[in-house]
Every structure is written in C-alpha cells, then in structure tokens.
Amino acid sequence: MIEQLLFWVFAVLACGGAIAVVATQNVVRMAFWLVVSLGSVAALFFLLQADFLGAAQLLIYVGGTVVLLVFGVMLTASGPYTQIRTSPAEVIVGAAVGMLLLFVLVSSIGKVDWDEIADRLPATPAAPVNVDAAQWQKAGDQPAGSSASQVALGVQEQQGRTVRQLGLSFLGLRPDRNLVEGGAHGLAPGYLLPFEIISIHLLVVLIGAAYLARAKRRVVSEESPELS
Amino acid sequence: MGEVGLNAYLMVGAVLFVCGVVCMATKRNGIGILMGVELVLNGANVNFVAFSRYTPLGLDGQTTALFVVVLAAAEAAVALAIALNFYNNHLTIDVDSGNELHG
Numbered sequence: 001m002i003e004q005l006l007f008w009v010f011a012v013l014a015c016g017g018a019i020a021v022v023a024t025q026n027v028v029r030m031a032f033w034l035v036v037s038l039g040s041v042a043a044l045f046f047l048l049q050a051d052f053l054g055a056a057q058l059l060i061y062v063g064g065t066v067v068l069l070v071f072g073v074m075l076t077a078s079g080p081y082t083q084i085r086t087s088p089a090e091v092i093v094g095a096a097v098g099m100l101l102l103f104v105l106v107s108s109i110g111k112v113d114w115d116e117i118a119d120r121l122p123a124t125p126a127a128p129v130n131v132d133a134a135q136w137q138k139a140g141d142q143p144a145g146s147s148a149s150q151v152a153l154g155v156q157e158q159q160g161r162t163v164r165q166l167g168l169s170f171l172g173l174r175p176d177r178n179l180v181e182g183g184a185h186g187l188a189p190g191y192l193l194p195f196e197i198i199s200i201h202l203l204v205v206l207i208g209a210a211y212l213a214r215a216k217r218r219v220v221s222e223e224s225p226e227l228s
Numbered sequence: 229m230g231e232v233g234l235n236a237y238l239m240v241g242a243v244l245f246v247c248g249v250v251c252m253a254t255k256r257n258g259i260g261i262l263m264g265v266e267l268v269l270n271g272a273n274v275n276f277v278a279f280s281r282y283t284p285l286g287l288d289g290q291t292t293a294l295f296v297v298v299l300a301a302a303e304a305a306v307a308l309a310i311a312l313n314f315y316n317n318h319l320t321i322d323v324d325s326g327n328e329l330h331g
Contacts, residue, residue: 007232011240018247018267027259034263037244041270044240047232048281050290053297057273060297065266065304072259072308076315086254098250105242114234118283165287166294174287191291198298205302212309 007047014040022098025085027073031066038062052163170195237278244271258311258321262304269300 017037024030038061045054086094168174172192244267251264273293280289311321318325 004232007236011236014240015243015247018244021263021267022247022251022254027257030260030263034266037267038270041244041274044237044274045277048237048277050277050280050293053277053290053293056294056297060301061266061270065301068304068308069259069262069266072262072311075312076259076321086256090254094250094254097253098246101249102242102246105246106239109235109238109242114283121284162287162290166290169287169291194295198295202298202302205306209305209309212306213312 003047007044010040010043010047013037014044027077028070031070031073034069035062035066038066050162052166234278234282237274237282241271241274241278244268244274256322256324258314258323259308261323262307262311265303265307266300269296272296 014037017033017035017040020033021030021037024033038057042054042057042062045051045057169190170192172190174190248264248267248269248271251267252261253264255261255264273296276289276293276296278289279285280287280293314326315321
C-alpha cells in the first residue's frame, strides 16, 4: 500500500517535472524542474529495488550533470533574464505532435502482453539476490538451523542489495547466473569488456571536452594588428 | 488501486520520452535542448530498470542503465563544450543563429 502511494507520488512528480521543463521558457527554472524530475526518477529506481542505480542517478545526474548545465547557463547568458522565446505556432504544433506520439506509445504499451513475452525468455533464477544473502548467511554470524527464519530473511534481503552483484558483473562475473543453476547455462558472460570500453570512452570524452572548452586567447601582435 | 505493475512504469518512461522529444524539438536555447536529451535518456533508463525488475532479465537491465547514465554524463560534457564554443563565436546560445556552417 505504501509502495503504491510512493509510486504515484513520484510518478506524478517525474511526469509533472518533465512537462514543466517543456513548458517553462526561463532556462534556470527549466534546470530546477529537471532536478525535480530526475530526483523523482531516482526514487522510482529505489522503488524498483535498484538501490545502487538510484544512488548513482542522484550522484551523477542531480549532483553532476545538472550542475554542469547550470554552469553552462551561467557562462552563456548575455543578460540577467535572457529568454529565447518560441513562437506560439511552434508551441501548438509541438504539443500536438507530442500528444500524438504519447498516444502511439501508450496504446502500444497497453496492447502488448509482457508476461507472455517474458515467458519466452530463457529461464533464469527467479530471485537472484537470494544467493548472495544465503551464502552470506551460511558463512556468517547467524547459527545454522531455523530454515524458516532463513527463508523469511531471504525474502527480506531480496529488497535491493545489488551493489555487490553489479560490481562483480563489471569484473566479468555473474554470480546471479553462474552460481544458482550450477552452470546449466554455461558461464554467463559479464560486463568486463563494455566496462573497459566505457572507461576509455569517458576519459577520451573528458579530455576532448576540456580541449574544446578551453579559453581562446586572442593573439594581438604589435606588428600586424589587423590580423589577430 | 491495484498492484503497481510493469505498465505503470512504462507509462512514466513514455511520458518522460515524449517530453524530452518535444523539448528537443521546440526549444531554441541550446542548453534547453541538452535538457531534453537528458529527459529522453531518463525515460529509457526507467524502461530498462522496470524490465529488469518485472521480467527474468535479472541484473542486465540495471547494468545497461548504468552504462546509459555514464554515456549521458559524457554527452553532456561534450555538448556543453560545443555550446560554449558556439557562444564564443556567435555571442548567443540561440540555435537558430547557427546556420552558417563555419568557424
């Protein structure tokens, strides 16, 4: 019940923030509504039991990307209340096209039976997070026995706790696939190569951004002032 | 009010996507276009995580969503550098003035 209430609150906040980003003309207010929308999406990630992803969303998006955008607004504003208007005809056309696109998306989402498609996927362990918790419990402090309490604790531990599994999958291991079925699928590949590729990509992109955005000095030479 | 299912999250993702596309299409401010791109990527991320939760995909959706977050950060950095260069050359951030295709 509380989950549904939280879902509706944050879903309305996310959608309303996104619509306000579109509707507002002031860039700084757009940045504020973007913070509202992205923070609500992070809360939706927490509701979807993706705890690390929600925290990363808060840290990288709300803490990093939006601040970067606000700095961009500061560095490019030519007046204190700069507003670049969109003409009303364009607003009407854009709203109509957006409504049509939303109608197409919503109707096609409603048409598809997702459970039937999910059944066609290869079977994977239903509760992958349980493995981690169970092995932790086996080696850990709790005395053995009382399987009922272990089952209840496994159900509890299913909420979130994806940090270790995400880290292991970035190292090329898949504990949720490989440990449960006893290698029935063969070894499921991890994400080591995409992780390395995206690391190099991020490094190259940041160097390129620093090169692009560097301050250009106007060379004013004494002997040829008409060049410069 | 029934159980919150997959469809509700997909609706939220669709609304975010449409808002981002409309934002990209109608804003004339370069920074506003970047915000539209962020909204589109967030809508896609909501879909990834919802499928990771409600279908037996397991951890794959969350991993892909993390990659998308990192790519969005990189894209914002490069696009902002381009916007700063644009502002240095044109003294405005209005994308309609960038119709010369030089310098």
